Amino acid sequence: xxxxxxxxxxxDVLGGLTNGVTYGLVALSLVLIWRSTGILNxxxxxxxxxxxxxxxxxxxxxxxxxxxxxxxxIAAVLIGGLTERLLVRRLYGKPEINPIVVMVGFLIVLEAxxxxxxxxxxxxxxxxxxxxxxxxxxxxxxxxxxTVYEIATALVVMLAVAMLFRFTNLGLxxxxxxxxxxxSRLLGVRVGRLLTLGWMLSTAVGVITTILVSAxxxxxxxxxxxxGIFAYGFIAAAIGGLESPVGAVVAGVLxxxxxxxxxxxxxxxxxxxxxxxxxxxxxxxxxxxxxxxxTQRRV
Amino acid sequence: MITIDDLxxxxxxxxxxxxxxxxxxxxxxxxxxxxxxAGKTTLLRTISGLKEPKTGTIRLGDQSLMxxxxxxxxxxxxxxVPEGRGVIGEFTVxxxxxxxxxxxxxxxxxxxQAQYELFPVxxxxxxxxxxxxxxxERQMLAMARALIANPSVLLLxxxxxxxxxxxxxxxxxxxxxxxETSDLTVILVEQNATSALRIAHHAVVLHxxxxxxxxxxxxxxxDENLRQYYLGLxx
Numbered sequence: 001x002x003x004x005x006x007x008x009x010x011x012d013v014l015g016g017l018t019n020g021v022t023y024g025l026v027a028l029s030l031v032l033i034w035r036s037t038g039i040l041n042x043x044x045x046x047x048x049x050x051x052x053x054x055x056x057x058x059x060x061x062x063x064x065x066x067x068x069x070x071x072x073x074i075a076a077v078l079i080g081g082l083t084e085r086l087l088v089r090r091l092y093g094k095p096e097i098n099p100i101v102v103m104v105g106f107l108i109v110l111e112a113x114x115x116x117x118x119x120x121x122x123x124x125x126x127x128x129x130x131x132x133x134x135x136x137x138x139x140x141x142x143x144x145x146x147t148v149y150e151i152a153t154a155l156v157v158m159l160a161v162a163m164l165f166r167f168t169n170l171g172l173x174x175x176x177x178x179x180x181x182x183x184s185r186l187l188g189v190r191v192g193r194l195l196t197l198g199w200m201l202s203t204a205v206g207v208i209t210t211i212l213v214s215a216x217x218x219x220x221x222x223x224x225x226x227x228g229i230f231a232y233g234f235i236a237a238a239i240g241g242l243e244s245p246v247g248a249v250v251a252g253v254l255x256x257x258x259x260x261x262x263x264x265x266x267x268x269x270x271x272x273x274x275x276x277x278x279x280x281x282x283x284x285x286x287x288x289x290x291x292x293x294x295t296q297r298r299v
Numbered sequence: 300m301i302t303i304d305d306l307x308x309x310x311x312x313x314x315x316x317x318x319x320x321x322x323x324x325x326x327x328x329x330x331x332x333x334x335x336x337a338g339k340t341t342l343l344r345t346i347s348g349l350k351e352p353k354t355g356t357i358r359l360g361d362q363s364l365m366x367x368x369x370x371x372x373x374x375x376x377x378x379x380v381p382e383g384r385g386v387i388g389e390f391t392v393x394x395x396x397x398x399x400x401x402x403x404x405x406x407x408x409x410x411x412q413a414q415y416e417l418f419p420v421x422x423x424x425x426x427x428x429x430x431x432x433x434x435x436e437r438q439m440l441a442m443a444r445a446l447i448a449n450p451s452v453l454l455l456x457x458x459x460x461x462x463x464x465x466x467x468x469x470x471x472x473x474x475x476x477x478x479e480t481s482d483l484t485v486i487l488v489e490q491n492a493t494s495a496l497r498i499a500h501h502a503v504v505l506h507x508x509x510x511x512x513x514x515x516x517x518x519x520x521x522d523e524n525l526r527q528y529y530l531g532l533x534x
Contacts, residue, residue: 169397169401172390172394172397172398172401173398173401175389176387176390176398179387179389179390180385180387182349182381182385183381183385183386184398185349185368185369185370185373186347186349186369186373186379186381186385187373187398187399187401187402187444188370188371188373188374188401188402188403188448189370189398189401189402190370191370243389
C-alpha cells in the first residue's frame with residue numbers, strides 16, 4: 001500500500017478515536033440519565049459546560065489545573081442534583097414530550113446565562129499535558145501527550161461506570177429505580193435519592209468530557225462548546241442503545257472514526273449527513289439499539 | 300400482626316374502601332376476597348403506603364404505619380407482591396432476587412440458595428431475563444424476591460391471576476408451607492375464593508369497599524349466602 005495512504009489511514013483512525021471517546025462519553029452520560037431516570041436530557045451538554053465555567057473560575061485565584069478539575073466535578077454534582085430536585089422531579093410520570101421540552105428550554109437558558117456572565121468569547125483552559133503532536137519519521141503523528149491523556153481518562157471513566165452498573169448494588173438500584181420505581185419502593189429502595197444520584201453522576205461524567213473537549217479542540221470554553229459534541233453523542237447513544245452503556249461507548253468511538261474518514265476522504269460538510277444516515281439505518285434494523293439485548297417474553 | 304382499623308380510602312369522590320377493620324394474626328393466612336372493584340388491591344396498596352388513607356389506622360404490631368413512606372414500610376419487613384407480579388423484565392432472575400435481598404441486609408448467598416430450593420426452576424433460570432419467564436415462573440420470582448428479605452408480613456395480590464390450575468395449586472401449597480414453618484403473616488388477596496379459602500385461617504370478604512364478612516375461613520366457606528352472593532361460588 002502507498003505509504004502516504006497508510007499514514008493517512010493511521011492518522012484518521014487515531015484522530016477518530018480521540019474524537020470518538022468524547023462522543024462515547026457524552027453518549028454514556030445520556031445513557032446514565034436514561035437508565036437511572038428514564039429521561040432524555042437535552043441539556044446534557046449545557047449543564048457540564050456551566051459547571052466547567054464555575055470550576056475554572058478558580059484559575060483567577062491562582063489555583064492549578066487539578067484543583068479546578070475537582071471544583072468542576074463538585075459543581076457538576078451540585079448542578080445535576082439541584083436540576084433533578086428542582087426541575088426534573090416535577091416531570092416524572094408526565095407525558096414524554098414534557099421533559100424533552102423542559103430540558104431543551106433549560107439548555108437555552110444555561111447557554112444564555114453563561115454568555116451573560118462569562119461572555120461568548122472562547123476562554124482557553126490550561127492543559128496538564130502538551131497538545132503538540134508527536135513526530136514520526138519527521139512528520140507530525142496523530143497523537144499528542146494530551147490525546148493519550150484524553151483517551152486514557154475516557155477509558156477509566158467508562159470502565160468505572162460500566163462496573164458501577166454491572167457489579168454494584170448501587171448500580172442495580174439505579175437501574176431498578178428507572179425501570180420500575182413503584183416496585184423498587186416496595187422493595188425498600190429509596191427511589192427519590194437514587195434519581196438525584198443518577199443526575200449527579202451523569203453531570204459529573206459530562207463535566208470530564210467538557211474539560212477534555214475545551215482544551216483539546218483549541219476552541220476553548222464557550223457557552224456552546226458542547227452543542228456539536230452533544231449531537232454526535234446523542235446519535236451514538238441512539239445507535240448503541242439507550243439501555244447499553246457499552247453500546248453507547250462503542251457507537252461513539254466508531255462514529256468518531258467514521259467522521260474522521262468522511263472528513264478526510266469526502267467532505268467536512270458530509271459528516272453530519274453520513275452520521276444521520278447511519279442512525280436511520282441502524283434504527284430501521286435495530287430500533288432499540290444495536291447493542292441492546294432483546295428481552296422478548298416467553299409465552 | 301397487622302391491625303387495620305376504620306380504614307377509608309378515596310379516589311376523588313369515589314370511596315374505594317369504607318371503614319374497613321380487621322386483624323391479620325401473626326403466622327396466619329388472612330384471605331381478602333371479593334369481586335372486581337371490591338377494593339382488595341387498594342387495601343394492599345394502602346398498607347404498603349402507596350395510597351394515603353382518608354381516615355383510619357394501620358399498625359404493624361404496636362407501630363403505626365400511617366404517613367410512612369413505602370420504602371420505609373418495606374424496610375420494616377412488609378413484603379408486597381403486586382398484582383401483575385411486578386418483576387423487572389430487563390433484569391435477570393438473580394438481579395431481581397439481589398434487589399429484594401439488598402434492603403433487608405440478609406446474606407445474599409444463603410438467601411439465593413433458600414429461594415432456589417423453594418423454587419428450583421428459578422435456580423435453573425438464574426441468568427435468564429425475567430421477561431422471558433412464563434407467567435408461573437414470574438409469579439414464583441416475585442414471591443421469591445419478597446421472601447428473600449425475610450419479611451414478617453407478606454402481601455400477595457392475586458397470585459393465581461392468569462395461571463394454570465396446577466401452578467395455582469403449587470403456589471398455594473408453597474404459601475401454606477411457609478406459614479406452617481415460620482411466623483410469616485400473609486394477607487392473600489384473591490378472586491379465586493376456593494383456592495384461597497382452602498389454605499387461609501381467616502377470611503375477610505369485601506363488597507364495594509365494605510367488609511361484609513370477617514370470620515374464620517371455614518365459617519366463611521360454609522356460609523351459603525356469602526358463597527352465592529359475594530364469592531360467586533354456586534354449587
